[in-house]
Amino acid sequence: MSLATLTRPWQAFSYGFLDASAKREMRRKMIKAVAVPGCQMPYASREVPIARGWGTGGLQATLTLVSPGAVVKVIDQGADDSVNAASNRRFLTRVSGARATLDTLEATLIQSRHRVPEERLRADQVLILQVPNPEPLRGVEPNMSRARQMHADADYGRLWLTLYEQIVRSGRVMQGASYPAMVNGRHVMTPSPIPRWDLPKLNMAEHLTILSAGREKRIFAVPPHTRVDPLVFDDVPYRVEDHAQLTCHRSGLTGFFMNEIPQDDGTARHEVSDSHLGVKAIDAAEIGETWYKGGEMQP
Known part of the structure; x- marks a missing residue:
């Protein structure tokens, strides 16, 4: 060979x-x-x-x-x-x-x-x-074999418990991303x-x-056309980040998801996270239909 x-x-x-x-x-x-x-x-x-x-x-x-x-x-x-x-x-x-x-x-x-x-x-x-x-389920069941079985059984009780514990400790669901x-x-x-x-x-x-x-x-x-429902309790509504009143310092857009940019004097500026949306606004180019208007999700 x-x-x-x-x-x-x-x-x-x-x-x-x-x-x-x-x-x-x-x-x-x-x-x-x-x-x-x-x-x-x-x-x-x-x-x-x-x-x-x-x-x-x-x-x-x-x-x-x-x-x-x-x-x-x-x-x-x-x-x-x-x-x-x-x-x-x-x-x-x-x-x-x-x-x-x-x-x-x-x-x-x-x-x-x-x-x-x-x-x-x-x-x-x-x-x-x-x-x-x-x-x-990784955060509540590190054993992936057991996690697969929980998915098969639609057993998501531990996830609900995690969300409940966040509400008890902090008064609201702290899960972000x-x-x-x-x-x-x-x-x-x-x-x-x-x-x-x-x-x-x-x-x-x-x-x-x-x-x-x-x-x-x-x-x-x-x-x-598929339902995607966040896990929420009936008496604790689902809340998104509170960015509705923030304004992008570059483009002037308001009511979209913003990045926070700390300044040397301790204050913060905000910039729209979708960078090309901000570019379109600056250039006065056509912006398509958006999911959010004024910070409110559109049907």
Whole structure:
């Protein structure tokens, strides 16, 4: 046996970087995830040229769905210009030939870390959320075998107890990002570390949402027109972050989710988290229909 017999001649990468077998598996698991909304599907997470924990799951899902005619938008906590967003966007366009955009209305594939765009998504758009920890029961049941059995039995009593303890100790639910939600009345999911503000955007939405965790090798989905109900008690209503009265110091927008920017004098400025929405407002460009108006969720 020689080294030559153990190697293959150099070949170019498959279209979209991932090999055909990986894409077939991802597509099968996506179909299963759509068929059983909110239920986690395992998959063989492949190596991609970024470290695990930095969005490998979202990147694999996007590489599986991308095509030369796709228009790709990548955002990182609402920003299009972060290192993570710019690097992923550049990689996706190089390996697929797809066109990149910063405009939510133009995109057909939107890969996001920790935010849902403020402009409403259409039925012909797909939202792909990066998920670091897809298991909502991990905090109350570290044994994953038992957690799987709890999902099968729809046994979510410990999650309810956690929310109840927060109310007893603090007077309100303190869960911020990754707020647990019941999908289609059956499976509880953790919707990526998106803020509470974004969770109602997934409920009965027009678009398909794919949530993928590369490090944990799990994928799940929220199909269009599917109920996504945050876990709440009847006498304690669901509350989003209180940003309705905040104004973006750059764009003048009011009533959207804001980033707080501390100043040297101890005060703070606020800037709209959806960076390109702020750019549109500054440029007086057309802004599409938004989920929130004046801080109130629109039906």
